[in-house]
Amino acid sequence: MVHSPFKGVIPALITPFRDGAVDEAAFVALVERQIAGGVHGVVPVGTTGETSTLSHDEHKRVVELCVQTVKGRVPVIAGAGSNSTDEAIELAQHAKAVGADAALVVTPYYNRPSQEGLYRHYEAINNAVQLPVLVYNVPSRASVDISNETLARLSKLPNIIGVKDATGDLVRASMQRILCGPDWVMLSGDDPTALGYMAHGGHGVISVTCNVAPEACSAFINACLKGEWETALYGQDRLIKLHKALFLDSSPAPTKFAIAHLGLCEPDVRLPIAPCNEAVKPAILEAMREAGLV
Numbered sequence: 001m002v003h004s005p006f007k008g009v010i011p012a013l014i015t016p017f018r019d020g021a022v023d024e025a026a027f028v029a030l031v032e033r034q035i036a037g038g039v040h041g042v043v044p045v046g047t048t049g050e051t052s053t054l055s056h057d058e059h060k061r062v063v064e065l066c067v068q069t070v071k072g073r074v075p076v077i078a079g080a081g082s083n084s085t086d087e088a089i090e091l092a093q094h095a096k097a098v099g100a101d102a103a104l105v106v107t108p109y110y111n112r113p114s115q116e117g118l119y120r121h122y123e124a125i126n127n128a129v130q131l132p133v134l135v136y137n138v139p140s141r142a143s144v145d146i147s148n149e150t151l152a153r154l155s156k157l158p159n160i161i162g163v164k165d166a167t168g169d170l171v172r173a174s175m176q177r178i179l180c181g182p183d184w185v186m187l188s189g190d191d192p193t194a195l196g197y198m199a200h201g202g203h204g205v206i207s208v209t210c211n212v213a214p215e216a217c218s219a220f221i222n223a224c225l226k227g228e229w230e231t232a233l234y235g236q237d238r239l240i241k242l243h244k245a246l247f248l249d250s251s252p253a254p255t256k257f258a259i260a261h262l263g264l265c266e267p268d269v270r271l272p273i274a275p276c277n278e279a280v281k282p283a284i285l286e287a288m289r290e291a292g293l294v
Helices: 024-036 056-070 085-098 115-128 148-154 171-180 191-199 214-225 229-245 253-261 278-290
Strands: 008-011 077-079 102-106 133-137 160-165 185-188 204-207
Touching: 008 214, 024 056, 024 214, 056 077, 056 085, 077 085, 085 102, 085 115, 102 115, 115 133, 115 148, 148 171, 160 171, 171 185, 185 191, 191 204, 191 214, 191 229, 204 214, 214 229, 229 278, 253 278
Parallel strands: 008 204, 077 102, 102 133, 133 160, 160 185, 185 204
Antiparallel strands: none
């Protein structure tokens, strides 16, 4: 097991809205609920946090509010991704300045850089800010896939410490352990395959489902960390329908619907994400019942 604070179950926090603005009171309450549920860290302003439709001021405020709320109880891994290297550096520097413990930096989207461009992007961030950085590989959204070989190059840089792998390709984990070495942090970014990822040597998951079911997700990943695979399999079976249901419509609309159903925030999202489709709500509620949430 890697000796790092960045392991276990780490929710990719939603950003709650009310009347078009960030609902700061709801956000604080959601963070407190996650910590009470036993999570090992938190990620503000990632994909699930709708960072792509937050203004820069809102983005920075959410990171600051998260750090202030957590008060050092668990690591804060601030989203700091952009398809502009200069902008990613600015966001990472802000995360460092306000006390975040690490930055989560997605591969640059839309402009589709080469592997050399990807390496230089992260190298520039490494050189610009003394903060641990996790590479976020999500080719289904970014239209670019960072290779294990490029990650192996990046693993030699002092501030590039690991990966959030949302590919669902479990073979990558085994190869990365070999190529990147024992100190490389490997976090799944795909709830349904997190069990397999952990069995392949992963150290945890940055989870969407944890927003809705922090206690169940924490118990599941704790079992994985302990190698208690029979218990982990029970947790997988309890959560798998919820994992799938939360992506029956564009994320995070289903997650916000589920959390709103629990009375914890409004279901509001920002365009171009539309409110959760009425047709999928029964399946979400049924999955929540199977997970013991309602």
